[in-house]
Amino acid sequence: MPNLPVEAWLVIGVIIFATIIAVLHCLASAVKLDTHIHDTRVKAVSLQRAYAAQLAEIEAAKQLSEEIEVVGQGPVERLAA
Numbered sequence: 001m002p003n004l005p006v007e008a009w010l011v012i013g014v015i016i017f018a019t020i021i022a023v024l025h026c027l028a029s030a031v032k033l034d035t036h037i038h039d040t041r042v043k044a045v046s047l048q049r050a051y052a053a054q055l056a057e058i059e060a061a062k063q064l065s066e067e068i069e070v071v072g073q074g075p076v077e078r079l080a081a
Contacts, residue, residue, distance in 0.1 A: 004012075
């Protein structure tokens with residue numbers, strides 16, 4: 001090993017420490033991004049299922065209302081509010 005002063009070894013140690021911290025930060029950022037993407041996909045699937053259920057309910061209500069026949073005298077007049 002080269003004969004370096006203590007200050008040089010301290011600088012090298014700080015550089016190595018900073019490099020390790022930077023790599024760990026990059027890994028943590030990558031994991032956080034992957035987690036965010038996964039959570040977003042789960043939320044999107046949940047919203048798609050809820051929307052499909054709402055559409056099915058609306059379609060069922062339309063079919064039910066088509067089966068109902070209103071019997072009465074002529075057109076219904078609505079009161080002006």
